Structures are given as structure tokens and as C-alpha cells.
Amino acid sequence: MTESVSGISGMIIQKLLANPKVPRDIDGNSKIVEDLAFDSLAVMNFVMEIEDELDVSVPLDKLADIRTINDLAACLHTLKAGNA
Amino acid sequence: MTDIFAKHAGLRAAYEGLTASSPRNPFEVVIERPLSATVGIIEGRETLLFGTNNYLGLSQSHRAAEAAIDTARTMGVGTTGSRIANGTFGLHRALEEKLARFFGKKHCMVFSTGYQANLGTISALVNKDDVLLLDADSHASIYDGAKLSGAQVIRFRHNDPVDLERRLGRLKDHTGAKLIIAEGIYSMTGNVAPLTEFTAIAKRHGAYILADEAHSFGVLGATGRGVAEMQGCESEIDFIVGTFSKSLGTVGGYCVTDHDGVDLMRLCSRPYMFTASLPPEIIAATMAALEEMEERPELRIKLQENAERLHSGLKAAGLATGEHVSPVVAVTLETVEEAIIFWNALLENGVYVNLSLPPATPDNRPLLRCSVMAAHSSEEIDKAVAVFGAIAKQLGH
Ligand SMILES: Cc1ncc(COP(=O)(O)O)c(C=O)c1O
Numbered sequence: 024m025t026e027s028v029s030g031i032s033g034m035i036i037q038k039l040l041a042n043p044k045v046p047r048d049i050d051g052n053s054k055i056v057e058d059l060a061f062d063s064l065a066v067m068n069f070v071m072e073i074e075d076e077l078d079v080s081v082p083l084d085k086l087a088d089i090r091t092i093n094d095l096a097a098c099l100h101t102l103k104a105g106n107a
Numbered sequence: 108m109t110d111i112f113a114k115h116a117g118l119r120a121a122y123e124g125l126t127a128s129s130p131r132n133p134f135e136v137v138i139e140r141p142l143s144a145t146v147g148i149i150e151g152r153e154t155l156l157f158g159t160n161n162y163l164g165l166s167q168s169h170r171a172a173e174a175a176i177d178t179a180r181t182m183g184v185g186t187t188g189s190r191i192a193n194g195t196f197g198l199h200r201a202l203e204e205k206l207a208r209f210f211g212k213k214h215c216m217v218f219s220t221g222y223q224a225n226l227g228t229i230s231a232l233v234n235k236d237d238v239l240l241l242d243a244d245s246h247a248s249i250y251d252g253a254k255l256s257g258a259q260v261i262r263f264r265h266n267d268p269v270d271l272e273r274r275l276g277r278l279k280d281h282t283g284a285k286l287i288i289a290e291g292i293y294s295m296t297g298n299v300a301p302l303t304e305f306t307a308i309a310k311r312h313g314a315y316i317l318a319d320e321a322h323s324f325g326v327l328g329a330t331g332r333g334v335a336e337m338q339g340c341e342s343e344i345d346f347i348v349g350t351f352s353k354s355l356g357t358v359g360g361y362c363v364t365d366h367d368g369v370d371l372m373r374l375c376s377r378p379y380m381f382t383a384s385l386p387p388e389i390i391a392a393t394m395a396a397l398e399e400m401e402e403r404p405e406l407r408i409k410l411q412e413n414a415e416r417l418h419s420g421l422k423a424a425g426l427a428t429g430e431h432v433s434p435v436v437a438v439t440l441e442t443v444e445e446a447i448i449f450w451n452a453l454l455e456n457g458v459y460v461n462l463s464l465p466p467a468t469p470d471n472r473p474l475l476r477c478s479v480m481a482a483h484s485s486e487e488i489d490k491a492v493a494v495f496g497a498i499a500k501q502l503g504h
Contacts (some may be wrong), residue, residue: 035366064466069261071243082259090464 026103032096039092047051051093070095079103125464129447131454133462143167144482149459157477158461158490160294162326162434163406164482170399171392177492178391185386190217191373194384202390203361205397206236210332212363216372219382219391221350221411222248222323224360226255227378228317228348229288229474236331238284240274240314242266242290242300244469249288249319256379258286265293265469266306275312285314291323293335295463297435299327302334306343307376317346325354325400326434331407351370355396359385410481411432413488417479420492425504437463438475438495445502446473458491 229252328336479493
């Protein structure tokens with residue numbers, strides 16, 4: 024399934040594009056706050072959706088270091104690997 | 108030199124956009140003075156207050172005022188020190204004993220505000236080896252306490268026991284302590300937490316549970332001990348935190364528990380140790396308000412009746428209210444522009460409520476947060492509902 028970092032990144036982008044307010048031209052390097060115009064609460068709520076998809080929980084302090092979609096994918100990948 | 112305020116550019120733009128579209132600044136409403144619990148002077152006009160946390164009307168209690176005056180005369184107006192140094196008077200101990208008795212718990216710690224009660228309790232209970240599970244809609248003081256603690260923070264979906272259990276399941280190999288935090292009544296929406304279900308989950312997963320009853324203390328439960336009392340799960344809640352600044356009408360916060368371990372919290376909880384203790388007249392007023400609350404259970408009954416009257420009235424006027432009937436009634440609107448127009452019109456027509464805007468609201472939509480008091484008369488509630496209804500009609504609801 025979506026176990027590799029790029030696979031997770033692709034899944035995140037798909038989920039984001041389901042929201043019509045998100046710009047159409049996003050990729051793995053898009054910055055979540057700046058390029059997607061998400062505020063801190065929107066980021067936390069979006070991450071909750073991804074958590075369900077991958078069956079992991081992302082502690083909030085980890086979110087502080089995340090800028091891009093690829094950062095988020097890498098973080099989820101590490102957490103997922105740690106759980107396995 | 109780097110502009111130290113540059114980071115606020117986004118906030119400034121949002122603020123200026125908002126204030127430009129509003130005839131008055133929603134962040135600078137001044138209650139020139141209260142005339143009673145339910146009426147205040149705003150912009151020179153008598154205005155019905157439907158946006159306070161003064162649920163029992165006790166901020167205007169004569170008995171509490173007299174107690175404060177007497178105590179200020181005999182003991183002065185401040186302690187000038189922290190609880191662990193030179194700021195503990197006999198009154199602080201007396202209030203702690205009284206609250207512990209009221210809740211039927213062994214221990215009570217009093218803090219200088221409710222905000223600090225959360226900061227001081229959470230940061231002393233958990234550290235980086237532990238996990239906090241917070242309801243996603245938790246108050247800022249809970250998030251800030253979590254940050255101060257350094258613990259790992261995991262949010263679960265608001266009021267969702269299934270989601271909480273799923274997240275605890277993922278932590279089955281975690282070796283540190285686990286602490287679940289939920290509120291009794293949520294301050295923005297009036298939603299009531301399923302605390303009984305949460306306690307059962309806590310037990311299954313070996314987690315502790317803390318309930319912040321800030322808005323439910325004095326309001327729910329047969330004797331006003333909150334949602335845990337109402338739902339019959341008080342003995343299963345490890346820590347109850349709350350505030351004096353709402354139903355008791357003064358200021359200050361507390362944590363009550365049966366765990367003997369809290370004794371040492373007095374020596375490691377920084378928000379408890381490094382701030383001045385409550386002034387004696389505030390303690391005296393708080394004790395008097397607590398006595399009044401205990402002696403007048405009819406206040407709680409009246410409050411519940413008033414909550415039902417406001418809730419059903421707003422619903423009948425076609426407004427989107429929450430499902431829980433509690434003294435906080437939130438009217439959800441679709442756009443910030445409409446919320447600003449609506450809120451201004453209410454104030455111009457003599458009704459004060461709280462304008463709550465995203466991201467401080469749960470689902471990104473603006474709210475008109477109304478709160479009702481035991482002190483409101485039926486006529487005052489009906490008048491507020493009528494004003495709401497007329498404005499809604501004008502705005503095409
Ligand atoms: C849920 C909750 N907890 C804590 C607080 C903090 O209480 P206080 O304002 O008394 O410091 C509030 C209110 O501000 C609150 O709504």
C-alpha cells in the first residue's frame with residue numbers, strides 16, 4: 024500500500040486535492056502553511072485524517088518541525104516503521 | 108535590526124480586515140459598569156448581558172461582597188508572595204479544605220487562576236516520557252499546560268470515545284504514564300463530554316483521566332459538582348480541575364483528587380510556586396459564593412430552565428444551535444462577514460453576546476456564543492430571543 028515515503032506523500036496530496044480550496048499545483052515540496060494557507064488548527068485537523076488512513080498518531084511536538092508535504096510524509100513513515 | 112513585530116504581519120492583516128468591516132471593534136467592547144448580574148452599560152446604553160460566564164449570577168452576590176470587604180478591612184488586600192514562600196494565609200488552607208470536602212476528595216490545591224490550575228496540574232503530572240491524550244477542542248490552558256509539561260501530545264476527535272480508544276490502542280507498548288484530558292462543558296459550544304465512557308476506556312488502557320469542569324462546576328450535577336457528578340463517574344476521575352471565575356463569580360482555580368502524590372506537586376508545579384497567591388478578600392468572597400451556591404440549589408434549577416428557554420427559543424427562531432442543552436448556547440453561522448453584521452446588530456439592539464471567530468471555533472465556522480444565567484428573568488430571555496429572531500429575519504435566515 025502507501026508504505027514508502029513517496030507513496031505516503033502521494034496519498035497526502037490526493038487527500039488535499041479533495042478539498043476544493045487547496046491550489047491545484049501542489050507537490051511534495053509545497054509548504055503546508057505558506058502554500059496551502061492552512062492555519063495551525065487546520066494543519067492539526069488535516070493530520071488527524073491522515074492518521075486514520077495510516078493508523079498512527081502524530082504527537083503535536085513532531086508537527087512543529089514539519090514545513091512541507093514531504094516532511095509530513097517522512098514523519099509518518101518513521102512513526103509507522105516504529106510501530107511495526 | 109530585525110523587526111521584532113514582523114511575525115505579526117499576518118495577524119495584523121486579519122485584524123485590520125476584521126475591524127474595517129465592523130462598525131465597532133469586537134475585541135474592545137467595554138462594559139462601562141454592571142447594573143446587576145444581567146444588565147450592564149455598554150456604549151452608554153442598558154444592555155442585556157448574554158455573553159458572560161456568570162452562570163449563577165454570583166459575581167454580584169452581596170454576601171460575597173460583604174465577605175470581601177470585611178476581610179480586606181481585617182487582613183488587607185494582598186499576600187505579596189507565593190504559596191510556598193510567604194503567601195499562604197489560614198484562609199488559603201481553609202478554602203482548600205472546604206473544596207476538598209465539597210468534592211468528597213482527599214486533596215485540593217488552589218491556584219491563582221483557572222488557567223494556572225491547568226498549567227500547574229498538567230505540567231506537574233506528566234513529563235517527556237509520558238503521553239497526554241487531549242480532546243481536540245480543548246481550551247488553550249490545556250494546550251499550554253501540555254506544552255509546558257514537555258509530554259508527547261496526541262489529540263483525539265472531540266467527544267469521540269471510539270477515536271480515543273483507537274489512539275490508546277496504538278500506545279499499547281508505551282512505557283510512560285498516559286493521561287487523558289477532557290472538559291465537562293465545552294466553553295464555545297456548550298457540548299457535554301461523555302466522561303463515563305472516557306473513564307471506562309481509561310481503565311481498560313491503564314490511563315489516568317483529568318476533567319476540567321471550568322464551565323460545569325456549580326452548573327451540572329445534583330449538588331453542582333459538575334458533569335462527573337451528573338454522569339455518576341466522580342470516583343473514576345483521577346483529577347478534577349476548575350475555576351472560581353465562572354459560577355462563583357470571583358477568580359482563581361483548583362485541582363481536587365484522591366491521589367496522595369499531589370502533595371509533592373506543591374513543590375514542583377511552577378505555575379503554583381512562582382506566582383503570588385490569591386488575595387485574602389478574593390478567598391473570602393469565593394468561600395461565601397461557594398456557601399451561597401450550596402445553600403441555594405434553586406439557582407441551578409433556574410439556570411437549567413433558563414438554558415432550555417434560550418436554547419429552544421433560538422432554535423424556534425430558525426437558528427443553528429448545538430444539540431446539548433446547557434447554559435452555553437452557540438449559534439453557528441456560515442461566514443465571518445455575516446457573523447460580524449449579526450453581532451453588531453445584536454449589540455445595537457441591546458443584547459451582548461460573544462463573537463467567536465475561527466480558528467478559535469471548533470469547525471472553522473463563526474459562532475455567536477450566548478450564555479445564560481440563573482439571574483436572567485424569562486422576560487429578559489424572551490427579549491433576547493426576539494432580537495435574535497428579528498435580525499435573523501432581516502438577514503434572510
Ligand atoms: C475550559 C476552561 N479551562 C480553564 C479556563 C481558565 O479559567 P480562568 O479564566 O479562570 O483562568 C477556562 C476559561 O477561561 C476554560 O474555559
